[in-house]
Amino acid sequence: MKYLTEYRDGAKAQRLAAEIRRIVTQPWAIMEVCGGQTHSIIRNGIDQILPEQVEMIHGPGCPVCVTPLAAIDKALAIASRPEVIFCSFGDMLRVPGSNDDLFKIKGAGGDVRVIYSPLDAVRIARENPEREVVFLAIGFETTAPANAMAVKLAKQQGITNFSALVSHVLVPPAIETIMNSPGNRVNAFLAAGHVCCVTGFAEYPALAAKYNVPIVVTGFEPLDLLEGIRRTVLQLEKGQAKVENAYPRVVSEQGNRAAQAVIEEVFEVTDRGWRGIGTIPGSGWRLNSDYREFDAEYKFTVSDISTCESPLCRAGEVLKGAIKPNQCQAFGKECTPRTPLGATMVSSEGACAAYYNYGRFVHLERPAIAEQVS
Amino acid sequence: MSERDLKRPHNPQASSDPLDYNGLNCPVPLQSYPNIILGHGGGGKLSAELVEHIFLPAFQNDHLALLGDATVFSIDGGRLAMSTDSYVVRPLFFPGGSIADLAINGTVNDLSMSGAKPLYLSAAFIIEEGFPVAELKRIADLMGAAALRAGVTVITGDTKVVEKGRGDGLYINTCGLGIVPSGVNIAPNRAAVDDVIILSGTIADHGMAIMSVREGLEFEADIESDSAPLNAMVAAMLEKCPDIHVLRDPTRGGLAATLNEIAQASQCGIEIEDCLVPMDPTVQSACEILGLDPLLVANEGKLVCIVPKAHAAEVLQTMRSQAVGKEAAVIGRVVTDHPGMVVAKTSIGASRVITVPIGEQLPRIC
Known part of the structure; x- marks a missing residue:
């Protein structure tokens, strides 16, 4: 291909x-x-x-892994409200908050929908004017342009029942922290x-x-x-x-100017908590004051929710490279993709889940499989 | 599992014990979900937990405990196979098929996976108030055509109507009976070391076809479901080699779940090669775009056959001579190492463990 x-x-x-x-x-x-x-x-x-x-x-x-527990708990609080249609990328649904995950909210009657493009959330808002549509806007710089575009579009079209719960993170400050x-x-x-x-x-x-x-x-x-x-x-x-x-077929030195422009228009730099690592100054984006009315944190007054991580989970050390996932005492025992303690075990991009799902073997030398039927 | 089996981390400070993979397969209690979530229907670990903790204890008997696609039982010296399945697909019509095709082919294939010749089906319809009669007729006619194609007869049925809002248009349940030829003994626990694993064609077509219409995703070319009856091909395969050890159709949970179930039931290791698993390029692209693992995506017209090495070539040839098996390929073998586990050799010559999905597969964020 x-x-x-x-x-x-x-x-x-x-x-x-x-x-x-x-x-x-x-x-x-x-x-x-x-x-x-x-x-x-x-x-x-x-x-x-x-x-x-x-x-x-x-x-x-892994954006799913570093999204702080408090942001997940805020998402769960908003998604539980009867007037809300909560839109999220698929792999956020199983990320555990303090007590629940989005799957449980959905199972208990919450209207939680998996979307593939942030613009779908804006469309859902347009089609359901009597409901509040909230989009969980997380990710690194990669997902930011499309998320920013969704908010910009909602403002342009006067769609007031749309808002975004933003927890964007940035790579360069993380490199400095490490x-x-x-x-x-x-x-x-x-x-x-x-x-x-x-x-x-x-x-x-x-x-x-x-x-x-x-x-x-x-x-x-x-x-x-x-x-x-x-x-x-x-x-x-x-x-x-x-x-x-080493990736010139996709990356240029100046990057995508149009994407940068929409990010600058909608977001501003903020301090951001990273799950398992802590707060890194200037390491995130949030909606700027021009777009505050689209910020779900303000709309639903959940900004005072703050939460603690599981004491067993060593995701922070994994994320900083201090230990390998299988050096954590809880790995494969208390913590599995079925019962994740930390987000690194949830997303298939997470280091712990990757270790668990694709645990490795020394491959014993044998003739190729194709040779056995001839 | 001995320590040498595991690639040790390069980190010289590493001090943890090697991971006990066998321990990871221990049943865990239904602890974290007090209510049913969609993942309980995904054919992965959550589904298996429901069966293990709720249905097996309620109905306890030796037939059910085998957990085959169909159950084989004896009456007056003859052996019959019985299977049932419910069809709740949305939308009802999709590229390459409809709920009608699935309702017939799904049950026919479940029977075929025991080696049985499918004979008779029941059909029960749960219809939501307001459902168009013309559409019901179209679906019934399509079921009739599918039954004719598969060579089975629908001999009993039932109709129920539920209030508007209490159903999603139409649900269908079918139950099937078939007869197992003498000398045929196919079961998930019969995989033996050195057996060859044959897959009847490309994977992930059905799941991606459904996803492309359900989620409104458009790919460059149409992706069509592979829904098809496999009983004619199975009959031809058994004629060539009555000693086929295992047949499974990798539906929900995909090839990964099926191979793991076989490895678990047989307590053998299974080894496949990534590059030997047939895939349609468009389907592969669609999986890449959405971040889905094709090994976990559902199929509706494919089977996995595990056969003694001596008969592999003729069984493969027989499969390829049939339309539903023309892209059949040897994808792996049964080994003594890592019993109960499935390991894939990657395209760059390394290896990875293939695990059972938890519930529904989730598209990745980026």
Whole structure:
């Protein structure tokens, strides 16, 4: 398939892995920032074909996982109201709040709907003028333009029964937090390709210089990831700390200007709590004062809800790369995708769920399956 | 499970015990959902919990405990197979089929998965007040045509009407009876080490066809449901090789749930290769766009066959000679390692564990 199968070629993947093995001389810890990259690494077993010296640390880039418990509880409080149609991306439905998840609200009679585009929520609001339609607008820079566009469109069309519960997060402040955290082991970053598709990567050279850390903009298919890792290792071995773009078929340095414009019009930077990590200054977006009447937090007065995390859950340490998911005592015991304690076990992009779902084996050498029927 | 089976984390500070995957399959009590959620109907772990904790204790008997698609029982020396299924699909008509096709083919296929020759069906209709009679006639006629195609007869039925708002247009239940040829012994627990796993064609077509119309998603080409009766192909396969060990149709929960059920029931390991599983390129693209794993998406006209290695080639050839099996392929084998678990070899030569879905699969945010 065009743009898919050619980036999953097994022979080319093995050649890239061999090249990485050839150039690496010492242990390096590389963090892939994006949850989509974590998913691809584990699903394809990319870490299994890397040399022992290269350790992949799974970063805090799953939007579902880092959305704070308080935001989930606010969502649940709003979704329980009889006049509300609550619209969400699918994988937010199973994220546990303090007591419930959106599935339980739905099972108890709440009108919770899975949508595929934020604009669908605006359409639902237009079609149901007697109801309040609330959209859970979460995600990194990647999902922000479409979410911003939905709010902008609602204002343009005078749709007053639409509002958004916004909990957007930003990548560069998270990278700073990780580099500043005590005991940090990260030597280099694979920047999230689809975030950079929107934002470009002009912000990254300053980070690379400040922390002396290579940052390589990387895609999501196996060959994309291996190429990103190869370039990162090459820089590390040479003692360089540059920003490189290993995903040029999607990402340009300036990013998507039209997307940036709609974000600037609708959002403003704010401090944001990250589940398992805590508050990071200037790490989020919220609706600016021009769009306050579309902010569900104000409309439904839920801004005073604040909540605590499960004491067993070590998602924060997982998200910062301090431990692997299976080093948490609750992993696979109290905490499974069926009974998640933290959001990293919920989303298929979450590091814990990826470990649980695609737990790995050393593959024993046997003849290829295709050869047995001949 | 021994420690060498697991890839150790590269982190030298790693100190945790290797994960006990077998322990993860222990039944957990119905603890967190006091009310039924949609996921309980998804064919994954939540569905299995309902059966295990509610239905099995209520009806306890050895036939039910086998948890096959159909149950085989003896009467006067002959062996009969019986199966039932309810059809609640929305919309009623979708690319490649309708609720009528599913209601006939689904039950025919469940019977066929025991090796039975399906003979007779019942049909019960639960109709919402206000449902157009013309549409009901169209659906009944389509069911008649589907029954003719599958070679079965609908010999009894029932009609109930519920008040407006108490049903979603139309629900259909069918129950089927078939006769199991002598010498045929097919069951989910019969997979044996070195057996070959054959899949009868492309996966995920039905689930993605439904999703494309239900959610109003448009893809570059139409995706059609694969709904089809499989009994003729099964009869031909059994003629070539009466010693087929396992047949399952990977409906709800997809190929992943089916292979896991077989691995669990047989206490063998199952190994497949990602790149051997047939997929339509449009369906694959649709799954990628929505972030859905095609291994978890429902099929309505496919089967998984587990057969002794010596007979694999002729069974494969027989399947390919039939229209519903022309894209059949060997996708894996039964192994001694990791009993009860399914492992896939990835396109880049690594491996991953394939687990049972929890409930409904959720589209990813990005």
